[in-house]
Amino acid sequence: MATITRFPFVRHLRGTATTYTECLTNGRRSNAGVGASFWFRPLTSAISEIPIDDREQEAVVRVRTSDLQEITAPATITYRFASPSQAATRVDFSIDPATGEWLESPLETVGAMIHGATAAAVTGILTGYSLREVLGRDVADLADEALARLRADQRLTAIGIEVIGIRFALLRPEPEVERALQLPAREQVQQEADKATFERRALAVEREAAIGENELANQIELARRQEQLITQKGTNARREAEDAARADSVRVKAEASRAATLSETRAEATRLLGAAEADAEAAKLTAYNAAGRDVLLALALRELAANLPKVDQLVLTPDLLTGMLGKLTADKQD
Structure with missing residues (x-):
């Protein structure tokens, strides 16, 4: 926004580097330019201020497809006033000589025109396509086609607008x-x-x-x-x-062999012992045959005495002695 300094009867305006300022005095252009600075009389001057920087305009376009479905296409349009003097003649950009503010809302008017041109361009591009075909389109290709249509729109070129670019967000149908x-x-x-x-x-x-x-x-x-x-x-x-x-088995056989050998040895010893005893008895019998009766009796008594039980006391009665002596005497006589 321009800076206006008030003095008695006159005023001074100092513009910025991104605004085009135009002053009409008595219906004729007296001063105009980007970043202009000039003196003017408020009673006889009409001043317009047009921004020349890049600006963005939001637009939401609703399109009906061939299968009667509604598509919402949010878009952002970047534009600028390429011919501000032409825009000043088609849109009211007048400012208050006292404050430097716009008397009207020119940017809203321009935004409505851009929104309408964008809606017409998008509708013309998407008309005749079904819902699935529209949703399947590349938004970059859609932006290129819409940009070409906007640049060729006579309503925008008539007010000196140059569309620099356009961006589309996600194309969306109705929520249901x-x-x-x-x-x-x-x-x-x-x-x-x-x-x-x-x-x-x-x-x-x-x-x-x-x-x-x-x-x-x-x-x-x-x-x-x-x-x-x-x-x-x-x-x-x-x-x-x-x-x-x-x-x-080996042990049993060995023991059996040993037992058999031992038995044979014992049998042989018994046989030899028996033979020796038989020979001794035969010799005894031979000796007994040669010996007299007294000798045999004495031997018998000795054997008897050897085999008698132990006698602690021996009682000899007269009858026993008489009988024994009688027998001995009878034997001697015989």
């Missing part, structure tokens, strides 16, 4: 339609998520099955080795029993 369109995609995403979950569970089951098979294989191998161990232990025990039986 958008939710309906999102549903298949959500279902697809959910199906893929479920599929991933099932695959993960199947993989987990396969891994658990593999682990179970490995454990079973380990158990089978362990059982087989235990069977081999038991078989080997049985074989070792059988060998030990056979070895022990053979050893016992």
Whole structure:
């Protein structure tokens, strides 16, 4: 905004580097230019101030597709006043000589014109397409086509506006339609998520099955080795029993042979002893045959005395002595 300094009867205006200021005195242009500075009389002067910097205008365009669906296309248009003197003749940019503020709202008027031109351009581009075709369009291509149409719009060039660029946000249908369109995609995403979950569970089951098979294989191998161990232990025990039986057989045979040898030796000794005793008895009998009766009686008495029990006391009665003496006397007489 220009700076106005008040003096008696006259005033001074100092513009900025981004504004075009034009002063009309009595209907004729007296001063004009970018960043102009001049004196003027407030009673006879009409001053217009036009910004020449880049500005942006928001626009929301609603378009009906061929299948009777409504699309919202938010856009941002960047523009500038390429011919400010021309704009001053078509739009009221007059300022208050006292304060330097606009007397009207020129930027709102220009914004409405840009919004209408943008709506016409976008509608012309998207008309005849279905909802899915519109939503499938590239917003960059849509922006290029809309920019070309805006630059060719006579209403904008007539007020000296140059459209520099246009940007579109996401094209969106009505909320209910958008939710309906999102549903298949959500279902697809959910199906893929479920599929991933099932695959993960199947993989987990396969891994658990593999682990179970490995454990079973380990158990089978362990059982087989235990069977081999038991078989080997049985074989070792059988060998030990056979070895022990053979050893016992050898020992029994040795003991039997030793016992037989010992029995034969004892039998031989008994036989020799019996033969010796028989020879001794025969010799005794031969000697007894040669000996007299008295000798035999004495030997008999000696044998009898040797075999009699122990006699602590011996009582000899007269009758016994008489009888014995009578027998002895009778024997002598004989």
